[in-house]
Amino acid sequence: MTVRMQPFAGQPRANWKPGMIRRDDDVADHHYVCPCGCQNLYYAQHAVQSGSVETGDLTLTPSLHHNGPGHCGWHGWLRDGQFVDA
Numbered sequence: 001m002t003v004r005m006q007p008f009a010g011q012p013r014a015n016w017k018p019g020m021i022r023r024d025d026d027v028a029d030h031h032y033v034c035p036c037g038c039q040n041l042y043y044a045q046h047a048v049q050s051g052s053v054e055t056g057d058l059t060l061t062p063s064l065h066h067n068g069p070g071h072c073g074w075h076g077w078l079r080d081g082q083f084v085d086a
């Protein structure tokens with residue numbers, strides 16, 4: 001599965017789409033709507049390896065793993081603006 005990231009501009013939850021992402025300017029971390037379709041919002045304190053939300057080519061490292069309590073279990077990467085399964 002591959003889902004392209006898209007800017008997340010505070011739309012109401014009913015309009016969330018998989019792969020929406022925004023950067024939290026105060027802490028430089030990211031919130032994103034899970035690419036798996038579960039409609040959960042996740043928080044990543046991951047390092048920015050390259051790119052940005054604005055330019056649509058963000059790469060975060062290490063991988064994103066939704067394995068905490070109540071999480072959906074998705075595991076994958078955000079590379080060059082694409083969420084891809086691990």
Ligand SMILES: [Zn+2]
Binds near residue numbers: 037040073
């Ligand atoms: Zn999910």
